[in-house]
Amino acid sequence: MKTVIKKTFTIADKKTMRVAQQETTALVEGLQGKPVLHDVTTFFIEKQGTLHHVYSPEPSNEATKPRTVIVNANASYELHYVAIGSLSSEHQLTVRLCGDNAQVTIFSLTALDGTAVNKECIHIIHEAANAASSVTQRTLARDQSSSAFTGTVTISPEGKKADAGLSSRGLLLSPVAHISSKPEFEILTDDVGCKHGATIGELDDEALFYLRSRGLSEPQAKQVLLTAFTEDVINTIAPVALQKTIKQKMAAFIKNVYAK
Amino acid sequence: MTTPLLHINNLSVAVGDTTIIKYLSLTLPAGEVQVIMGPNGSGKSTLAATLAGKPGYTVTAGTIAYQGTDLLTMLSEERAQNGVFLAFQYPVEIPGLNMIEFLRASLNAVREHRGQTVIEPMDFLDLVRKKAKTLHLGDAFLNRAVNHGFSGGEKKRNEVLQLSLLQPQLAILDETDSGLDADAMITVANAIAELRSKERSFLVVTHYAKLLHYLKPDRVHVMVNGNIVHSGGNEIATQIEREGYRSFQ
Numbered sequence: 001m002k003t004v005i006k007k008t009f010t011i012a013d014k015k016t017m018r019v020a021q022q023e024t025t026a027l028v029e030g031l032q033g034k035p036v037l038h039d040v041t042t043f044f045i046e047k048q049g050t051l052h053h054v055y056s057p058e059p060s061n062e063a064t065k066p067r068t069v070i071v072n073a074n075a076s077y078e079l080h081y082v083a084i085g086s087l088s089s090e091h092q093l094t095v096r097l098c099g100d101n102a103q104v105t106i107f108s109l110t111a112l113d114g115t116a117v118n119k120e121c122i123h124i125i126h127e128a129a130n131a132a133s134s135v136t137q138r139t140l141a142r143d144q145s146s147s148a149f150t151g152t153v154t155i156s157p158e159g160k161k162a163d164a165g166l167s168s169r170g171l172l173l174s175p176v177a178h179i180s181s182k183p184e185f186e187i188l189t190d191d192v193g194c195k196h197g198a199t200i201g202e203l204d205d206e207a208l209f210y211l212r213s214r215g216l217s218e219p220q221a222k223q224v225l226l227t228a229f230t231e232d233v234i235n236t237i238a239p240v241a242l243q244k245t246i247k248q249k250m251a252a253f254i255k256n257v258y259a260k
Numbered sequence: 261m262t263t264p265l266l267h268i269n270n271l272s273v274a275v276g277d278t279t280i281i282k283y284l285s286l287t288l289p290a291g292e293v294q295v296i297m298g299p300n301g302s303g304k305s306t307l308a309a310t311l312a313g314k315p316g317y318t319v320t321a322g323t324i325a326y327q328g329t330d331l332l333t334m335l336s337e338e339r340a341q342n343g344v345f346l347a348f349q350y351p352v353e354i355p356g357l358n359m360i361e362f363l364r365a366s367l368n369a370v371r372e373h374r375g376q377t378v379i380e381p382m383d384f385l386d387l388v389r390k391k392a393k394t395l396h397l398g399d400a401f402l403n404r405a406v407n408h409g410f411s412g413g414e415k416k417r418n419e420v421l422q423l424s425l426l427q428p429q430l431a432i433l434d435e436t437d438s439g440l441d442a443d444a445m446i447t448v449a450n451a452i453a454e455l456r457s458k459e460r461s462f463l464v465v466t467h468y469a470k471l472l473h474y475l476k477p478d479r480v481h482v483m484v485n486g487n488i489v490h491s492g493g494n495e496i497a498t499q500i501e502r503e504g505y506r507s508f509q
Contacts, residue, residue, distance in 0.1 A: 075498055102323070204352075206352045210352040211362075211366075212313075212336040212340070213313070213314075213336050213337075213338040213340055214369070214422065215337055215346075215370045215373070216365060216369050217371035218335070220365075220369070221309060221337075224357060225357075227357075228356030228357035228405075230356070232356055
C-alpha cells in the first residue's frame with residue numbers, strides 16, 4: 001500500500017511543530033532550497049502520527065538550539081541528519097518516547113573536511129512500554145576536522161520491553177582528523193532488548209586489497225569503500241530526488257578526499 | 261620452447277621478520293592445472309597472496325615471471341587487469357557495496373585494460389544472471405552487499421562467480437573447496453572444471469582430493485615448511501588423503 005505523505009503541519013507558537021493524530025508528515029530542512037526552521041525547538045507527534053524528517057545544517061551565525069521530539073503512542077519519528085563539508089555544526093536532540101509502541105529511527109551522516117568541528121548529542125528516553133529506538137550514525141573526517149558524538153539511550157522504569165539499538169562508526173581520512181564516539185545506555189528496568197556498537201578506524205586494508213585484486217585502481221577502490229560506508233544512511237532516504245541530492249553531495253566530498 | 265604462463269624461480273617471501281617461503285620454484289605452462297597440498301602453515305596461502313600482490317608480503321629473493329614479464333613490478337590491480345585472479349580463502353565482507361555494482365566495476369576495469377568497451381548495465385545484468393544461475397545463485401543474492409552476511413558456501417561460490425566473469429589467464433584458488441557442503445562442492449567443482457581451457461591455467465591450493473576428481477590436475481605438489489618437497493601426479497593426493505603428510509616431512 002502506498003503511503004500518502006501530507007506536506008502540511010502546524011507550527012503553533014513558532015517554537016513547536018505539531019503532527020496531528022494519524023497524520024503522516026514530511027519535513028525537509030536545509031536541502032533543496034528548504035530553510036532550516038531555526039525557531040522550532042519542539043516537535044510533538046500525536047498518537048499514530050508519523051514524521052519523516054531530513055535535516056541538513058546550513059552555514060549560519062545563529063547558534064543551533066537544542067531540540068526535543070515528543071513521540072506519543074503508536075507514533076513514529078524518522079530523522080536523517082546529514083552534515084557534509086567544511087561547516088561546523090552542533091546537533092543536540094532529545095527524543096522522548098512517551099506512549100506505548102512509540103518509535104524513533106535516526107540515521108546520521110557527517111562528512112567533515114577543512115577545520116570543521118561537529119558536535120552531535122542524541123538522547124533517547126523510553127518513557128513507555130514496547131517502544132523502539134534505533135540510531136545509525138556514520139562519520140568521515142578528513143584534513144583537520146573533528147567530530148564528537150554522544151548517543152545516550154535511557155530506559156526508564158516504565159519503558160518495559162524496550163527495543164533499542166545504537167550503531168556508531170567513524171572513518172579517519174587523515175592522520176590529524178579526530179573522531180570520538182560515546183554510546184551510553186542507562187537501563188532502569190528489566191525485560192529490555194538493547195544493543196550497541198561503536199568503531200573508529202581507517203579504511204580496511206583487507207577490503208582495499210580485495211577490490212584491487214579485482215582490477216580496481218587504488219584511488220577507485222578507496223572511493224568505492226567510502227561510498228559503501230555511507231550507504232547505510234543514504235539508501236534509507238525514501239524520496240528519490242532527495243536521496244540523489246545527498247548522493248551527489250557525498251560523491252563530491254569523496255572525490256575530493258583523494259584529489260589533494 | 262614455449263614461455264610458460266607462470267615461472268617462479270627460487271622465491272623467498274617474508275611477512276614482517278618471518279621468512280615463510282624459502283627458495284621455491286614452480287613452472288606452470290598455459291592450460292595446465294597444478295595443485296599445491298600441504299599441512300597448515302606450510303606457506304600455501306602466502307604463495308597465493310604473493311602472486312596476487314598483497315601488500316605486506318615481501319619478496320626477499322627470487323623472481324616470478326608471468327607471460328614472460330616480471331610480475332613483481334606490477335601492482336595488484338595491474339596483475340588482475342592482466343589476467344591474474346585470486347579466489348580468496350576468506351573473502352572480505354564489504355557492507356554497503358552492492359554485488360552488482362562491484363562485479364560490474366570489476367569487469368569493466370579488466371575490460372578497459374583489454375581495450376574492450378565498457379559493458380552496459382542491462383547487458384551486464386543478463387551476463388551475471390546467467391553465470392550466477394550455474395552456481396545456483398539467484399537475484400536476491402546479487403542484490404546483497406559484497407559477502408556481507410553470506411554463509412561460508414555463498415562466499416566461496418561468489419569467488420567462483422567472479423572467476424567466471426573475469427575469465428583470467430591464471431586462476432589461483434586458495435582453498436575454494438573448504439567449507440562447502442557436498443552439493444555446493446559438486447556445483448563449484450563443475451563450474452571450475454568448465455572454465456578449463458588451453459589458454460587458462462589453474463594453481464589450486466587444497467586439502468582435499470575430491471575437487472581433484474573433477475579438475476583432473478596435470479601435476480600435484482606437496483609443500484612443507486615453505487618449499488615444494490615432492491611433485492607428481494594425482495596419486496599423491498590420494499596418498500595424502502590416506503596417510504596424511506607424514507611421509508613428506
